[in-house]
Amino acid sequence: LASNWRVPVLGLAVAAFESSMYAFVFNWTPALDSGASGTPPHGLIFSAFMMACMCGSSCFSLLDSSTKPIKALLPVCAAAAASLGAVAVSLYGSSSAVVIFFSFLAFEACVGAYFPCVSTVKSEVVPEEARAGVYNVYRVPLNLFVVVVLLTDMSIGTSFGVCCALLLVSVGAVAVLGAAKK
Secondary structure, three states: OOOOOHHHHHHHHHHHHHHHHHHHHHHHHHHHHHHOOOOOOHHHHHHHHHHHHHHHHHHHHOOOOOOOHHHHHHHHHHHHHHHHHHHHHHHHOOOOHHHHHHHHHHHHHHHHHHHHHHHHHHHHHOOHHHHHHHHHHHHHHHHHHHHHHHHOOOOHHHHHHHHHHHHHHHHHHHHHHHHOOO
16 A cells, blocks of 8 residues: 555545535535625525536446546546636626536536546555545545635635635646556
């Protein structure tokens, strides 16, 4: 395990992606509220997010069986970064509720596609006898990133900018894993 450099690189990708996802969970309502003229229908919006997440998950099952999950994970992470980047830009600009909402839908679809992809990649990279311990270690930086994003006094736009940066770190880590030979 100590000689397999792919395990910590995958851990970085997981921690970066999932920490941006958890920060999103706390910040989506203030972001939509800032762009809306009235109070948005949060329940309806949340149900649309869950539908987008299921659609993303279903897209994974449509992949050709010869497609390596690490190759599918790269565009998922990149699209997630682009969607939260669009939110950050919108919050610093006109705060368009429509742009923010559709960017959030795109992000949720990416989250839905992320979990089956990354689960398959983790099963290929992390040895079975060490999985529980390794997955717990992955949670340490994840929780640290989330705490920093949520407990610092940054604006919502900056928070989504940081989430976009974390997703770009995930893109880089996944690209390194995808380019490497086993």
